[in-house]
Amino acid sequence: MSAGASETHYRRGLNRRHREWLAAALFVAPDALGLLVFLGVPMVLALGLGFFEVTGFGGIAFAGLDNYKKMFVDPLFLDSLKVTVTYVVGFVVGVFVVSLGLALLVQQKIPFVGFFRSMFFLPHVVSLVVVGLVWQFMLTDGVGVVNQVLEAVGIGGRSWLGDPQFALATVVLVSIWFFMGYYMIIFLAGLQEIPREYYDAAKIDGARSWQLFRHITWPLLKPTSFFVLLVSTITGVAGLQAFDLIYVMTKGGPANSTSLGIFYIYQQAFQFNDYGYAAAMSSFLVLLLLAATALMFVLTKGGRFETE
Amino acid sequence: MISSAFKGPDEVNSVNLIPSAPTLDNFRYVFTEVPFLRYMLNSLFVATTVTVAALWFHSMAAYALARLRFPGRDVLFFAIFSTLLVALPIILVPLFILVRELGMLDSYVGLIVPAIFNAFGIFLLRQFYLGMPQELEDAAFVDGCGYWGVYWHVILPLSRPILAALAVFFFLANWNSFLWPLTITQNQDLWMIQVAISSFQTQYAGAWNYIMAAATVAAIPTMALFFVFQRQLVESIKTSGFK
Numbered sequence: 001m002s003a004g005a006s007e008t009h010y011r012r013g014l015n016r017r018h019r020e021w022l023a024a025a026l027f028v029a030p031d032a033l034g035l036l037v038f039l040g041v042p043m044v045l046a047l048g049l050g051f052f053e054v055t056g057f058g059g060i061a062f063a064g065l066d067n068y069k070k071m072f073v074d075p076l077f078l079d080s081l082k083v084t085v086t087y088v089v090g091f092v093v094g095v096f097v098v099s100l101g102l103a104l105l106v107q108q109k110i111p112f113v114g115f116f117r118s119m120f121f122l123p124h125v126v127s128l129v130v131v132g133l134v135w136q137f138m139l140t141d142g143v144g145v146v147n148q149v150l151e152a153v154g155i156g157g158r159s160w161l162g163d164p165q166f167a168l169a170t171v172v173l174v175s176i177w178f179f180m181g182y183y184m185i186i187f188l189a190g191l192q193e194i195p196r197e198y199y200d201a202a203k204i205d206g207a208r209s210w211q212l213f214r215h216i217t218w219p220l221l222k223p224t225s226f227f228v229l230l231v232s233t234i235t236g237v238a239g240l241q242a243f244d245l246i247y248v249m250t251k252g253g254p255a256n257s258t259s260l261g262i263f264y265i266y267q268q269a270f271q272f273n274d275y276g277y278a279a280a281m282s283s284f285l286v287l288l289l290l291a292a293t294a295l296m297f298v299l300t301k302g303g304r305f306e307t308e
Numbered sequence: 309m310i311s312s313a314f315k316g317p318d319e320v321n322s323v324n325l326i327p328s329a330p331t332l333d334n335f336r337y338v339f340t341e342v343p344f345l346r347y348m349l350n351s352l353f354v355a356t357t358v359t360v361a362a363l364w365f366h367s368m369a370a371y372a373l374a375r376l377r378f379p380g381r382d383v384l385f386f387a388i389f390s391t392l393l394v395a396l397p398i399i400l401v402p403l404f405i406l407v408r409e410l411g412m413l414d415s416y417v418g419l420i421v422p423a424i425f426n427a428f429g430i431f432l433l434r435q436f437y438l439g440m441p442q443e444l445e446d447a448a449f450v451d452g453c454g455y456w457g458v459y460w461h462v463i464l465p466l467s468r469p470i471l472a473a474l475a476v477f478f479f480l481a482n483w484n485s486f487l488w489p490l491t492i493t494q495n496q497d498l499w500m501i502q503v504a505i506s507s508f509q510t511q512y513a514g515a516w517n518y519i520m521a522a523a524t525v526a527a528i529p530t531m532a533l534f535f536v537f538q539r540q541l542v543e544s545i546k547t548s549g550f551k
Contacts (some may be wrong), residue, residue, distance in 0.1 A: 020376050023455035027372035028384065030365040034425035038403065039391045045402035054405075118538065125534040125541075127484035129502040130523045133509060137516050182545060189546040238395030244486045248506055262397045269401045270491060278401045286398055293393075 050280030054273075067280035077281060079256055080264040081288075083168060087260055088236035088292070090172040091179075095232050096225070099180045103187035104213075117188075121181030128178060128241055132248030135174050136161065164257035167250055171258050174245060179235075183228050190224030191217070229296055237289045238262065261285050334521035344525060346497065347504040354419050354489075354500060355482035359475050362424045367471065370433035371463050375445070376455070385434070391427045396487060404491055414495045423482060429474060432547055436470050437463065473544035476537040480530055501526045 053063040071077050106117045123131060138145045139160040146160070160170045198216050207215070235241060239262035246252060252259035252267070262285065269278035338344050372378075373385050396403075403422060412418035444466070448458045464471075486502040493499055499507075505522045512518050534541060 020455070021378045024372040024376040024378040024381070027368040027376070027455070027459070031369035031425060031430060032384065032388070034365070034421070035388060035391055035427065038406075038422045038425050039394055039399065039427075042399035042402035042406055043391075043394060045406065046399055049402055049405075118534075121542070122531070122534065125480060125530045126527045127486065127502050127530065129484075129486050129506050130527045133505065133519060133523045137520060140516075185542055185545045234393065234395065238397050243397060244502075247486075247490075248509065265397070266400070266487075269404070275401050275405060282398055282401060289393075289398070 046279055046282055046286075049276055050283050052276045052279075054275035054279075063276060067277045068284075070277060071280055071284060076256060076259070076264060077261075080259045080261045083257070083259055084237065084239070084261040084285075084288070086168060087172060087175075087239075087242060088233060090169070091175050091236045091242075092229060092232045094172060094176040095179050095183055096228060098176055099183035099228070100187050100225075102180055102184040103191060104217075106184070107188060107191050117184075120184055123178050124181045128244035129248050131174065131178055132245045135170075136249045139170065161250055162254055164255045167254055167257045171242065171245055171249060174249070175242060178241070178245075179232070183232065186228055187221070187224060190221050193224075194220045226296075230293065233292050233296060234289065237285065237292055261288075334517045335525070337518055338521045338525060342504070342508070342522075343496075344501075344504065344522065347499050347501045348525070348529075350498060351483050351501040354416065354423075355479050357420050358423045358482045359478040361420070362426070362429055362478055363471055363475060365424065366429035366474075367433050367464065367467060368459065370430050370437055371459050373430070374434045374437035388427045388430055392431065400487070400491060407492060413492055414498060416498065418492050419489055419498065419500070423485070423488065429478070432474065432544075433467065433470065435547075436467060440466060469540075469543075470547070472537075473540040473547070476533060476540045477544040480533060480541070483530060 050067050051063060051065070053061045053066070102120050106113050106120070110116075139147070141147075141159050141162055144160075147158070158166060161167050194217065198220075199212055202212055202216060239260045242260050243262050243266065246258050246260060246263050250258045252263050261281065265278045265281045265285070268274045268281070369388075373381060373388075407413060407418050407422060412421065440463075444462050445458050448462045453461060484502060485500070486506070489500040489503050490506070493503065505519075505526050508522045509519055
């Protein structure tokens, strides 16, 4: 089959194998270089930078472990860790339950199911900046729509974003609302992998819907569940998305109650120009991320991606 | 949001869904008093360039990693794969310093180039190419195509569906990106739309009719994309779940 091919290649000076190597190198080069420069180098820098005092545009001095020592006596940093952990636990558990619930719901044969799928997913398409703005508008103290509705039904509104007691929970809820459609799609894909015959057979045996879920859906959905848990944890700890929301909705307040680790690091770096300290805290966040991932592996007994 | 964008300042905080006196003033304000069009064009330019460049480079790399044999291929793939876990916030500070040293602060290059590279696209495309039948490529080789010819005439046309799905996904992600543009642009002429509306919020605190109009303007393109390319978007997310 490839006799003609190798002849073509031998015609030129290089032999076929070397031509293949050369082609591969050229194909991979742009991405490999880009990833090395814009991900690899910063990763290494991140670890090293924590040992330096970097101030503003220029000055850099070796600081040894100073930045790391400072971290553990900085009450704001310790608070931000507490906020991060609370946020991640709330977000991961919430988004898991809600998106799985939605997926099970829109998988049913109910009228307008396509419409509902789209509606649940729509928030995810709009940017978090816009989402944050709109929610902030709806939650405005006193005059926001949410409070007006709550008061109309007699529950009474509250200061959602102004009260340290509620602000973080509010941000968690908005995050869940934003991500539920995304994970719903992933759960739906997982659900569609489960052979229908299993359900039919179980129904003949007289299984109720709870039993169907407990004995068929739940175990067979494990790889998908693990994927969702893993990705949502990374999303939560890294805080990329939460950052946008917090920047727009609360700026870390009130009383630092929503100052996620990543937000505090951003402030230290770009508002106070303390890059070294920020890098030290980033390294710590990476450790937290690894720990969370490892914990997840243990809790799910290895996760078993491969059983798919 | 959309209804509030049409409301006048005195009505903006009321609950009624339909404005009693709908007005386009808010939009007029957003486009005339603030260079909103410029911000949108910035976003359009950056997001489009990133999407095209990323898909091109990723599909090339993915093809080589899936189909060509060369020493160190598995090591290289593993190295690329391991960067999947690195999220932007974690490397934000060193990346900023690096980009500053390269002289790319406050420039389109700085907005575009670092955003192109991510392992996610390479990974998905490689999976796709691994599942493609080999015969068509062989036939092309027999017809005298080189590796570039096979990539250009066989691989790219065959990957149109997945490229379309990823294109929608990448475009949305970049149109909506906020943290990176916020970090590296001081010059207002380079602001992308998300940065612009977040600054709008600080500037017009409380003037919700303007803020909502601005938010609507920023969200309409993404919602339009969603309704047109719903299937592609959902497909790209589904495939991302099958690791």
